[in-house]
Amino acid sequence: MSITANVQALHAQPQTAERRFSADGVLNSVGEAVYEWNLANDYLDWSTGTSDLLGITDTGMMMTNRNWEALLVPGSVNSRGAALAESEQTDDGTGVPYQIQYALSGGHLRDGQDVWLEDTGRWFANPETGRPARAHGVIRIVTERRKREERVDRMSRFDPLTGLLNRARLTVELDTLFSTLVDDGKPASFILLGLEHFDLVNQVYGFEAGDAVMSEAARRITANLRATDIVGRFSGAKIGVVLPECDDQDMLIAGYRMLNVLRNEPIITDCGSIALTISIGGVSIPQHARECRTAFMAANQALEESRRNRDNVVAVYRPDPERERLRLEAGIMAENIINALREGRIHLVWQPIVDAETGEVAFHEALVRLEEHDGTSIEAGDFVAIAERLGLIRLVDHHALDLALETMKRCSTATFSLNVSNETACDPEWLSKVAHAIHECPDIAKRLIVEITESHAAESDDEARRFINSLADLGCRVALDDFGAGYTSFRTLKALPFDVIKIDGQFAVDLEHSVENQTFIQSLVKLASLYGARTVVEWVEDDETAKMLREWGVDYLQGFAYGRPRKLLPWPIDRPAEEAAVPEIIEEI
Structure with missing residues (x-):
C-alpha cells in the first residue's frame, strides 16, 4: 500500500496520537515519518514510532500543530502553519504542495541536540471556503545535510x-x-x-x-x-x-x-x-x-x-596625478598587449650580431615588437616591464617562442638568440615546448641561443643552473644578457656555465673617453675567456669603438653600426610552411 493510501486510510480509523502504518518500519529506518493534519481541530496524526525517531520526550507536544510548532527552535521563520497561511495558490481538487525546512529545539529532545527536518506535504481546501482544511505529508531528518550545507556556506564566506x-x-x-x-x-x-x-x-x-x-x-x-x-x-x-x-x-x-x-x-x-x-x-x-x-x-x-x-x-x-597617469597608461598598455596577442600583432624583428674579427654576421638576436594598428612599432623596452608587472609576460614569452620555433623550422640556416623573462624561465611548459620542437627538428638545438637576464641569475644560482643545464642537455646555448646593468657579480660567471656573456651597451657609450668602462670590459673579456665563454658588446655605433673592442678580444659586436632590427627574415625559407604558430596559451586571456 502506498504512503498516500495509508494517509487516506486514516479518516476511517479511530483518532490516536500515533497509529501503525504498514510502511512505518521502513520509514523510521530511513529517518522519515508521515502525518495527517486536520485544520478544523488542529489535530495531528503521526505514523507509529515518530516520537522515538525524533527523540521527543513529551508525546503530547505532537498532538496538535500548535503544540508541534512550540517544539521549534525559538525565532523560527519557517513552519507548517505559516506555509499554509501564506500560500497564494488555489486547490483545484488535487491539493497544493508545500516544502519547508525547520529545526526542532534540542531542549525538547532526548539527546539535547537540535534536529533539522524537511517537511514535504500537500494541503487540501474546504470546497466552500477555498481555505486549507486538511494536509498530509512526510517529514525527513536532514540534520547532517543541513550541517554540510552550513559548512559549505561558511566556507563560501x-x-x-x-x-x-x-x-x-x-x-x-x-x-x-x-x-x-x-x-x-x-x-x-x-x-x-x-x-x-x-x-x-x-x-x-x-x-x-x-x-x-x-x-x-x-x-x-x-x-x-x-x-x-x-x-x-x-x-x-x-x-x-x-x-x-x-x-x-x-x-x-x-x-x-x-x-x-x-x-x-x-x-x-x-x-x-x-x-x-x-x-x-x-x-x-x-x-x-x-x-x-x-x-x-x-x-x-x-x-x-x-x-x-x-x-x-x-x-x-x-x-598623485603623476602616479594616476602612469596607472592609466599601464592599463591602456595592458589592454593593448592582450589585444595584440589575440590579433597576432606581436612579432619578432632581427638584429645582426657580427664576428668582431671578420665583420661577418655570426647570428641574430630575435627582438619582440608590438605593432600598432597604424603600423608603428613599440619596442620591448616600452611594454615588457608593464607586462611583467601585470602578469602578462608569460603570454608574451610563449608567443615569442612559438614564432621563433616556427621560424627555425622553416629556415634551416636561421641561428639566433631569444630572450626569456625571469618568470617564464621558471615555467616548465616553456622548456617543454623547446624540447618538443627539438625532438621534431633536431638541428634547432645548435641554432638556438636562449638569453636570460643577469637579475634572474642573481636571484637563485640553483634555479638558474637547473635552467641552463636543461637547455644544455637539449643542445642549446645560453647567454647572460645585459651583464653589468645593475646586478653585476663576477661570482655569477664562476657559478653558472654560460656559453655567451652579453655586456650591457651602457659600457660601450663614449668608450674612448671612459677609463672605467674600458677597464670593466677588458676585465670581463679576460674572465669570460677563463671560463670558456664568448663575449658580445651591445650598442656599438662607430668604427673606433669596434676597433678597441676587437683589440681587447671581444668576440662579437652588436649595434646600429652593423644593422638595425628588421622584420624581414634574414634567411631563406627552405622548408614547407606549417599552420601559423598561434600559441595555445593565449586562450587563457
Whole structure:
C-alpha cells in the first residue's frame, strides 16, 4: 500500500496520537515519518514510532500543530502553519504542495541536540471556503545535510584558517558600506595590513608555524577593533579592515593600534617565538575611493609606500596625478598587449650580431615588437616591464617562442638568440615546448641561443643552473644578457656555465673617453675567456669603438653600426610552411 493510501486510510480509523502504518518500519529506518493534519481541530496524526525517531520526550507536544510548532527552535521563520497561511495558490481538487525546512529545539529532545527536518506535504481546501482544511505529508531528518550545507556556506564566506571573512565576503561588506555612505555622508576607511616576509616564516619554521602566526595575528587584530569594524583575510599574508565612521586621523590611530598589538609582542608557536614585521596602508572612503576596486587599489598603493618607507609604517593614500597617469597608461598598455596577442600583432624583428674579427654576421638576436594598428612599432623596452608587472609576460614569452620555433623550422640556416623573462624561465611548459620542437627538428638545438637576464641569475644560482643545464642537455646555448646593468657579480660567471656573456651597451657609450668602462670590459673579456665563454658588446655605433673592442678580444659586436632590427627574415625559407604558430596559451586571456 502506498504512503498516500495509508494517509487516506486514516479518516476511517479511530483518532490516536500515533497509529501503525504498514510502511512505518521502513520509514523510521530511513529517518522519515508521515502525518495527517486536520485544520478544523488542529489535530495531528503521526505514523507509529515518530516520537522515538525524533527523540521527543513529551508525546503530547505532537498532538496538535500548535503544540508541534512550540517544539521549534525559538525565532523560527519557517513552519507548517505559516506555509499554509501564506500560500497564494488555489486547490483545484488535487491539493497544493508545500516544502519547508525547520529545526526542532534540542531542549525538547532526548539527546539535547537540535534536529533539522524537511517537511514535504500537500494541503487540501474546504470546497466552500477555498481555505486549507486538511494536509498530509512526510517529514525527513536532514540534520547532517543541513550541517554540510552550513559548512559549505561558511566556507563560501569565511577563511577556514583564521575564521575571518574571506575576500569575497569582505568585498560584499565594503560594497554595502559604500551604498550607505552615499546617503549619510559619514567618512569611513579601508586598511590593508601586510605581514612582511611571511614566505620566509613558512620556509624557515614550516607551514604549521606560518598558520599559527596568521591565526594569532587575526585574533589580535579582531580583539582590538570596535564591534562595528569588519575584518577579512584579503590574500595570503594580507588582512583587510573596514572601519565605518572613521576619518584619516582615526584611521592612523587604528592603524598604529593594530601595529602595536602585532609588533610589540612576539607570537609563540611550537617552533619558538616569531617576531613580526608589519606594513599598513589605508584609504579614506568615499573621499578617495567610491567603489571596492579603487579602494583596494588605493590601500595597496599606500601599503607599498609603507614598505618602501620603514619610518612611516602606517601610510595613508594621497592622490598623485603623476602616479594616476602612469596607472592609466599601464592599463591602456595592458589592454593593448592582450589585444595584440589575440590579433597576432606581436612579432619578432632581427638584429645582426657580427664576428668582431671578420665583420661577418655570426647570428641574430630575435627582438619582440608590438605593432600598432597604424603600423608603428613599440619596442620591448616600452611594454615588457608593464607586462611583467601585470602578469602578462608569460603570454608574451610563449608567443615569442612559438614564432621563433616556427621560424627555425622553416629556415634551416636561421641561428639566433631569444630572450626569456625571469618568470617564464621558471615555467616548465616553456622548456617543454623547446624540447618538443627539438625532438621534431633536431638541428634547432645548435641554432638556438636562449638569453636570460643577469637579475634572474642573481636571484637563485640553483634555479638558474637547473635552467641552463636543461637547455644544455637539449643542445642549446645560453647567454647572460645585459651583464653589468645593475646586478653585476663576477661570482655569477664562476657559478653558472654560460656559453655567451652579453655586456650591457651602457659600457660601450663614449668608450674612448671612459677609463672605467674600458677597464670593466677588458676585465670581463679576460674572465669570460677563463671560463670558456664568448663575449658580445651591445650598442656599438662607430668604427673606433669596434676597433678597441676587437683589440681587447671581444668576440662579437652588436649595434646600429652593423644593422638595425628588421622584420624581414634574414634567411631563406627552405622548408614547407606549417599552420601559423598561434600559441595555445593565449586562450587563457
